[in-house]
Amino acid sequence: MRIVRHYEHGAPSVLRVEEAEKPQPGPGEVLIRSEAVGVTFAEVQRRQGIPIGGHATLPGAPGGDVAGVVEAVGEGVTNLSAGDRVVVDVDHSAYADYVTADAAWAITIPDTMDAAEATLLPSPAQTAYHAIKEAGQLRVGESILIDAASGGVGHLAVQIAKAMGAGKVIATASTQAKLDFVRDLGADVTVNYTDDDWDDQVRAATDGRGVDVVLETVGGDILTKSIALTAQFGRLVFYGSASGDIQPIHPLMLSRMKTVAGFALYAMLYNKPEAIAAGQRDLLDMIATGKVRPVVHERLGLDEAVKAHELMEARAQLGKVVLVP
Secondary structure (H helix, E strand, O other), X not given: OEEEEEOOOOOHHHOEEEEOOOOOOOOOEEEEEEEEEEOOHHHHHHHHOOOHHXXXXXXXXXXXXXXXXXXXXXXXXXXXXOOOEEEEEEOOOOOEOEEEEEHHHOEEOOOOOOHHHHOOHHHHHHHHHHHHHHHXXXXXXXXXXXXXXXXXXXXXXXXXXXXXXXXXXXXXXXXXXXXXHHHHOOOOEEEEOOOOOHHHHHHHHOOOOOEEEEEEOOOHHHHHHHHHHEEEEEEEEEOOOOOOOOOOOOHHHHOOOOEEEEOOHHHHHHHOHHHHHHHHHHHHHHHHOOOOOOOEEEEEOHHHHHHHHHHHXXXXXXXXXXXXX
């Protein structure tokens, strides 16, 4: 089978397609024949040598969200059978024709669901859903600011927030095309965060009171200004640093009863399986009823992994970039 690996950190060109033996499922695992693999920005950063999640080891074999068909099950697996169609987050060696994954984390998907669209379920959709619901504790009628709203997580967060009853969804992005994209998905206000006065524009959209919930994944100056934009008793959820720059947060920045919560999907998976299961059901219902529409920016062959990472690095995507073996 084919697999994408890299033996040094650097530009997307370090990625290479190799031949490897088909893996075999261990206890509690399933073997999946890949139909589609969602590319995540965290793996772009790890390829660059940025230790996201505490590691950027070599040799590297990027992880991702894999949709496909179960070919075999390992010892002790009772929730899945050969022939089942699933999607699951695979933390290593995901860019491949076949992958093994933890059966407990696999989400069963209907045969009618597009595989590329399904790759948005495990990481992007659940990150957006639980960052809003669990960490942000959004209440009906509250305002929400979603930074980097046109990406794989952000474009889903816009729609999920609307489905959860947000009173005003404010979305930021870096180009007019991206702003048009998120407005079409339901954003009430769009702001270009490359404008010098972008924070003043957001403040004006809330009549000066600030935003109840903020989803922040950029870092740097965007994080600092987003804390300032958080309303009294508001909640900022920090779930990533696309810029690679994390500024220190002084306690006095939170003195107006503001809360900053860090979010990691793996913490939810390990510690709140019931909430994860409920979120999966809710998300599938949102998609089935048309409240949430996963958007695939481009489908590329496995041998086009370099192009996929180039798109991600250039921040050129609207929605998700997916490899289709």
